[in-house]
Amino acid sequence: MFDKISKPLISLVVPVFNADKYLDSMLSGFEKQSIENVEYIFVDDGSTDGSWLILSAFKERHPATTLVKQENKGAYAARNAGMAIANGKYISFPDADDLVDPEMFSKLCSFCEENELDVVTGNSLILDEDGSRQVMYPSVDFTLGPGYEWYEKCLEKRSGGFWHCICPSVYRLSWLKENNFTFYEGFNGFDVPWTASILMKAERFGFYDENLYFYYRRQGSLSLAKSNKQKVRTVDSLLVSTNLLLNLRADVACKFSDSKFFDLLLIKRRQKLFHSLREVDDRGDKKICAKKIVNSRFFNKIYPLCSTGKEKLKHMLVYAWVLVLSL
Numbered sequence: 653m654f655d656k657i658s659k660p661l662i663s664l665v666v667p668v669f670n671a672d673k674y675l676d677s678m679l680s681g682f683e684k685q686s687i688e689n690v691e692y693i694f695v696d697d698g699s700t701d702g703s704w705l706i707l708s709a710f711k712e713r714h715p716a717t718t719l720v721k722q723e724n725k726g727a728y729a730a731r732n733a734g735m736a737i738a739n740g741k742y743i744s745f746p747d748a749d750d751l752v753d754p755e756m757f758s759k760l761c762s763f764c765e766e767n768e769l770d771v772v773t774g775n776s777l778i779l780d781e782d783g784s785r786q787v788m789y790p791s792v793d794f795t796l797g798p799g800y801e802w803y804e805k806c807l808e809k810r811s812g813g814f815w816h817c818i819c820p821s822v823y824r825l826s827w828l829k830e831n832n833f834t835f836y837e838g839f840n841g842f843d844v845p846w847t848a849s850i851l852m853k854a855e856r857f858g859f860y861d862e863n864l865y866f867y868y869r870r871q872g873s874l875s876l877a878k879s880n881k882q883k884v885r886t887v888d889s890l891l892v893s894t895n896l897l898l899n900l901r902a903d904v905a906c907k908f909s910d911s912k913f914f915d916l917l918l919i920k921r922r923q924k925l926f927h928s929l930r931e932v933d934d935r936g937d938k939k940i941c942a943k944k945i946v947n948s949r950f951f952n953k954i955y956p957l958c959s960t961g962k963e964k965l966k967h968m969l970v971y972a973w974v975l976v977l978s979l
Contacts, residue, residue, distance in 0.1 A: 661689045661761055663739060663740030663742070665744070666748050670701045671703050671748035672706055675748055678752070681751050681752040685758065687758040690757065692710075693737065695734045698722065718737065720733055735828070735834070742764060747867075749868055750819060751865075751868075756865060761822060764822060770827040771822070773789070773820055775865075776817070776819075776863055776864065778815070778869055781869075788867065795859060796857070800852050800904075800907045802857060803848070811916065812917045812920055816848060819867065839885070839888060839893065841893050849896075852903050852904065883928065884941060886928045887945075894922070894925065897917075919967075922954050929974065951971040955968075
C-alpha cells in the first residue's frame with residue numbers, strides 16, 4: 653500500500669448510498685487486489701444506514717483511504733467529488749454493491765502501461781437476482797485502437813444494443829481532465845452519454861476481454877425504482893441523455909464506417925422514452941413531461957434517422973401521441 657507520500661498508481665472512487673448490505677463483499681474484493689499502490693476514495697452520498705461505520709473500519713486498516721461525506725446528490729455528484737481529489741495516475745469508478753476480480757486493477761493498469769492507453773475497458777458479467785447471468789460485451793475482433801472502432805463493432809454485433817457502463821473501465825486521470833470529462837449531475841442514466849463520449853474521444857483505447865467486474869442488477873436499485881417521482885425523473889433523464897447522444901451524431905458520422913447502428917441505438921432510446929412516459933402515473937406530471945419532449949424538438953432530431961417507411965410511420969404515431977398528451 654502506498655504511504656500518502658508516493659503517488660498511487662490508481663484511485664478507486666466509490667459512491668456509497670445506504671450500501672451496508674453489500675459493502676463488506678466489495679471491500680473484501682478490494683483487499684484481495686494483487687496491486688498494492690491503490691488510493692481508495694469513498695464518497696458517502698447521505699447514507700442513513702451503517703455504511704459510514706463500515707468505511708471507517710476499512711480506513712483504519714488501510715490508511716491510503718479518503719472518506720468524504722456529502723448530502724444526497726446522487727452517484728454522479730459523488731463521482732465528481734471523488735475525481736476532484738484523486739491523486740492516481742489512473743482512476744476507476746466501481747459501484748458499492750458490485751464485486752471485482754482480485755486481479756482486475758492489476759491487469760487493467762498493466763495493460764494501460766504496456767500499451768500507453770488512455771482508457772481500457774474490461775469485460776464483465778451482469779448478474780440478476782434470479783441467478784441468470786450474461787456477458788456485458790460481445791467478443792469482437794478488437795484489442796487496441798480508437799475507442800470508436802470497438803464501439804461500432806459492438807453496436808453492429810448486437811444490432812444497436814450496447815451496455816454503456818462506467819464501472820468496468822480504467823481511465824488515465826490526466827486524460828479525463830485534459831478533455832474536461834465530468835459527470836452530468838442531477839439525472840439518472842448518464843452512463844450512456846459518458847461512455848459514448850469517452851469511446852468517441854479515446855484514440856488510445858483497449859478492450860480486455862476477460863470478465864473482471866461483476867455487475868449486480870438488483871430490483872431495489874435506483875434504475876428500477878417505481879415511484880411516480882422516479883418515473884418522472886427517468887423520463888427527464890432519458891430526454892437529456894439522448895439529446896447528449898444526438899450531439900455526438902456528427903462525430904459518429906465522420907468516424908464510423910456506417911452510422912446505421914448508432915442511429916438504431918438512438919431510435920431504441922426513443923422507444924424507451926415512449927414507454928417511460930407511458931408509465932408516469934400522475935396525469936399532470938405526464939403532461940409536463942410530454943411538453944418538455946415536444947419543446948426539445950426531440951422527434952424532429954430522430955426522424956431523419958428512420959431509414960424505412962415503416963419506421964417513419966411508427967415515429968410519427970409516437971410523436972402524435974406525445975403531442976396530444978402535451979396539450
